[in-house]
Amino acid sequence: KAGVTQTPRYLIKTRGQQVTLSCSPISGHRSVSWYQQTPGQGLQFLFEYFSETQRNKGNFPGRFSGRQFSNSRSEMNVSTLELGDSALYLCASSTDRGPGNTIYFGEGSWLTVV
Amino acid sequence: GQSLEQPSEVTAVEGAIVQINCTYQTSGFYGLSWYQQHDGGAPTFLSYNALDGLEETGRFSSFLSRSDSYGYLLLQELQMKDSASYFCAAKAAGNKLTFGGGTRVLVKP
Numbered sequence: 286k287a288g289v290t291q292t293p294r295y296l297i298k299t300r301g302q303q304v305t306l307s308c309s310p311i312s313g314h315r316s317v318s319w320y321q322q323t324p325g326q327g328l329q330f331l332f333e334y335f336s337e338t339q340r341n342k343g344n345f346p347g348r349f350s351g352r353q354f355s356n357s358r359s360e361m362n363v364s365t366l367e368l369g370d371s372a373l374y375l376c377a378s379s380t381d382r383g384p385g386n387t388i389y390f391g392e393g394s395w396l397t398v399v
Numbered sequence: 400g401q402s403l404e405q406p407s408e409v410t411a412v413e414g415a416i417v418q419i420n421c422t423y424q425t426s427g428f429y430g431l432s433w434y435q436q437h438d439g440g441a442p443t444f445l446s447y448n449a450l451d452g453l454e455e456t457g458r459f460s461s462f463l464s465r466s467d468s469y470g471y472l473l474l475q476e477l478q479m480k481d482s483a484s485y486f487c488a489a490k491a492a493g494n495k496l497t498f499g500g501g502t503r504v505l506v507k508p
Contacts, residue, residue: 316494318494318495320496327498327499327500327501328486328488328496328498328501329498330495330496330497333493333494333495335493335494340493340494341492341493341494341495343495375441377494377496386494387447388432388444388490388494388496390434390441390442390443390444391441392440392441393441
């Protein structure tokens with residue numbers, strides 16, 4: 286069974302540009318979440334999508350957005366990139382929102398903003 | 400808000416036992432997860448405690464006490480490949496995980 290797949294793995298963008306990251310969850314998983322990991326702030330929750338609806342949102346500015354498609358695949362977008370957006374962006378998927386389900390992470394997308 | 404506290408670093412020798420404690424303050428708490436992350440890699444799921452008590456998975460065990468807002472991860476028979484960062488994470492509604500700062504475990508020969 287394939288794991289969570291994220292693309293691209295590595296990318297470099299210029300300040301002011303925008304970026305779109307893609308995530309394919311584990312087959313059968315309908316919940317997809319996004320996290321940002323930086324050395325200074327650690328792992329921080331961005332948002333969660335379930336059945337194409339955003340269910341949860343972290344404390345990030347509106348420049349960070351996402352969406353989920355009918356096949357559960359998800360994308361996140363960051364507009365007007367800032368140097369501080371350089372981070373590892375992780376996608377995680379899960380079967381549902383119950384208290385007992387496990388959340389699995391993809392390998393992440395390394396974003397460098399120059 | 401939610402916060403989780405765990406030690407920043409632990410050093411041990413091969414074959415030893417290491418316990419990583421995690422205390423949390425959170426609302427809407429569902430359970431406590433543990434993840435392992437090697438440098439440059441993604442967090443890998445280790446265990447999840449939704450109920451009080453001990454969960455054992457091979458050399459790794461995890462414990463949760465809801466009344467004490469406390470949990471721990473026990474790494475037994477340490478191996479060099481266990482050198483990594485370990486994160487506790489509180490699971491809340493909507494699959495939201497709030498992570499601790501991570502504990503860097505260094506295993507020495």
